Amino acid sequence: MAAKRSVIPFGPQHPVLPEPIHIDLVTEDEKVVEAIPSIGFVHRGLENLVTKKDFGEMVYVAERICGICSFGHGYGYVDAIEHIMNIEPTGRAKYIRTLLFELSRMHSHILWLGLMADAFGFESLFMETWKYREKVLDMLEAATGGRVIFSIMRIGGLRKDVPDDILSGFLPELDKIEEGIRACEKAFLSDPAVLGRLKGVGYLSKEDAVKLGCEGPFLRASGVARDNRMKGYAAYSDMDFDIITSDDGDSYGRCYVRIQEIYQSANIIRQCIEKMPKEGIYVPIKGFPNGEYMTIIEQPRGGACYYVHASGKKFIERMRVRTPTFANIPALAKTLQGCDVADVPILVVTIDPCISCTER
Amino acid sequence: MSLANFTKTEFKNLFRKPATEKYPDGPATYKDTTRGHIENNMDTCVLCSVCQMRCPTGAITVDRKAQTWSIRPFSCIQCRRCVDNCPKKSLSMAKEYTKPDVVKSQMDFELSDRQKAVLAEQARQAAERVAAAMEERKKAAASAKQTKDGEAKKSEDNKTQ
Ligand code: SF4
Ligand code: SF4
Numbered sequence: 001m002a003a004k005r006s007v008i009p010f011g012p013q014h015p016v017l018p019e020p021i022h023i024d025l026v027t028e029d030e031k032v033v034e035a036i037p038s039i040g041f042v043h044r045g046l047e048n049l050v051t052k053k054d055f056g057e058m059v060y061v062a063e064r065i066c067g068i069c070s071f072g073h074g075y076g077y078v079d080a081i082e083h084i085m086n087i088e089p090t091g092r093a094k095y096i097r098t099l100l101f102e103l104s105r106m107h108s109h110i111l112w113l114g115l116m117a118d119a120f121g122f123e124s125l126f127m128e129t130w131k132y133r134e135k136v137l138d139m140l141e142a143a144t145g146g147r148v149i150f151s152i153m154r155i156g157g158l159r160k161d162v163p164d165d166i167l168s169g170f171l172p173e174l175d176k177i178e179e180g181i182r183a184c185e186k187a188f189l190s191d192p193a194v195l196g197r198l199k200g201v202g203y204l205s206k207e208d209a210v211k212l213g214c215e216g217p218f219l220r221a222s223g224v225a226r227d228n229r230m231k232g233y234a235a236y237s238d239m240d241f242d243i244i245t246s247d248d249g250d251s252y253g254r255c256y257v258r259i260q261e262i263y264q265s266a267n268i269i270r271q272c273i274e275k276m277p278k279e280g281i282y283v284p285i286k287g288f289p290n291g292e293y294m295t296i297i298e299q300p301r302g303g304a305c306y307y308v309h310a311s312g313k314k315f316i317e318r319m320r321v322r323t324p325t326f327a328n329i330p331a332l333a334k335t336l337q338g339c340d341v342a343d344v345p346i347l348v349v350t351i352d353p354c355i356s357c358t359e360r
Numbered sequence: 361m362s363l364a365n366f367t368k369t370e371f372k373n374l375f376r377k378p379a380t381e382k383y384p385d386g387p388a389t390y391k392d393t394t395r396g397h398i399e400n401n402m403d404t405c406v407l408c409s410v411c412q413m414r415c416p417t418g419a420i421t422v423d424r425k426a427q428t429w430s431i432r433p434f435s436c437i438q439c440r441r442c443v444d445n446c447p448k449k450s451l452s453m454a455k456e457y458t459k460p461d462v463v464k465s466q467m468d469f470e471l472s473d474r475q476k477a478v479l480a481e482q483a484r485q486a487a488e489r490v491a492a493a494m495e496e497r498k499k500a501a502a503s504a505k506q507t508k509d510g511e512a513k514k515s516e517d518n519k520t521q
Pocket of ligand 2: 414415416417418419420431435436437438439440441442
């Protein structure tokens with residue numbers, strides 16, 4: 001006799017992650033046969049504010065789209081406007097932007113590691129990883145003055161320079177963080193209890209990952225080498241780094257990719273500090289933007305698109321953001337099919353969902 | 361692969377001092393660059409309202425009649441725009457975060473007596489200058505009229521001739 005089907009709601013409030021995503025899990029016994037996601041619980045209408053705040057002030061709104069990748073959102077908006085207005089920021093501004101971008105990526109990935117440890121119930125590992133995240137936040141605070149919202153982006157460059165002595169002070173900190181993460185890595189990638197929760201859980205094949213339009217580490221863990229940083233925006237064209245991929249395609253692979261990307265970010269930051277040009281950080285802008293532009297940048301969670309349509313006035317007509325979590329939800333529904341109900345929280349965490357920026 | 365991968369770290373942590381700060385038992389520590397809250401030096405502010413116009417959230421109100429400068433700290437997003445734009449460098453960003461409160465309070469600051477006197481003196485001088493300029497203008501107008509009258513007379517004389 002076939003098992004009876006029942007629907008178990010997951011979220012919008014669930015202990016594994018404080019953000020409101022709702023998934024209807026159609027289950028048979030303990031197996032999920034279908035997952036139907038729904039979002040839309042925290043829509044704030046930030047995109048519409050673009051018609052009410054002038055285009056310079058809008059940077060502050062763009063930064064507030066998300067609390068974790070706030071620098072990237074500010075960057076994406078500013079990048080689009082700079083392309084519309086044909087502004088080329090100075091080398092130093094580009095390097096500092098790259099550095100802050102990578103610091104944000106480190107902080108986001110370490111945060112994710114902690115959440116992951118929390119999801120499979122390893123609380124001391126969770127606290128250990130967040131100890132290092134705190135160090136990254138301290139570095140961000142020393143550089144910009146803010147821990148979460150940096151308010152340092154400005155159309156045409158940066159609002160404030162980061163002095164060289166602060167930058168060189170980052171080098172020993174980076175070494176410490178790297179050392180700490182290497183100790184945690186052993187627990188994540190070779191502890192048998194952890195492996196039992198990660199290996200083979202939520203497998204996504206390379207073809208499916210491409211077909212379902214995945215983004216970021218979720219895509220790279222399925223063996224697809226795609227990283228928008230390779231397009232060379234900001235100062236990435238001057239940096240020496242490779243795309244990190246894994247052929248595992250499961251939760252273990254996603255863990256591996258993110259841990260390696262933390263080291264990679266630390267390396268890029270070191271390169272930035274080493275090659276940092278000495279010049280101004282701001283090119284003055286004239287007039288109002290007129291035209292449209294779409295840019296795609298690599299956020300910690302994957303490629304994020306920013307579309308801006310301006311018509312030569314103080315207020316921009318339309319801004320649109322497509323976030324990586326939104327792109328990853330179809331693939332999440334796919335990976336949930338056939339998994340155990342007990343693995344659902346882990347799988348939801350492996351896409352590193354950021355619902356507040358998905359709904360803006 | 362071993363079961364005791366993380367045990368070493370955990371064991372070490374037992375003998376380390378805590379990674380967290382004992383706030384509020386001890387003082388909170390801030391970086392030099394931390395954007396905490398806005399302070400205004402009421403000895404130098406000239407109530408020009410530039411900060412009010414620049415603030416993206418409308419947290420600042422300048423009342424020139426009452427000679428006060430007010431800020432609603434819970435609306436302020438610590439963006440530093442007012443500080444960068446103040447022509448008198450009167451505003452500054454302090455390190456400490458805004459104190460918590462049960463209402464979205466507004467803090468009013470009155471100009472210091474010294475600065476009030478300075479502004480009053482400036483206003484008096486400005487008024488004097490305006491008065492002087494008006495006087496000048498009146499005189500100029502009067503003399504212009506005279507010469508015009510004179511010229512008109514002359515031209516009339518010419519006509520009659
Ligand atoms: S901009 Fe400066 S001087 Fe002008 S009102 Fe504000 S604080 Fe005072
Ligand atoms: S820091 Fe920004 S939000 Fe706060 S008062 Fe100044 S301009 Fe307004």
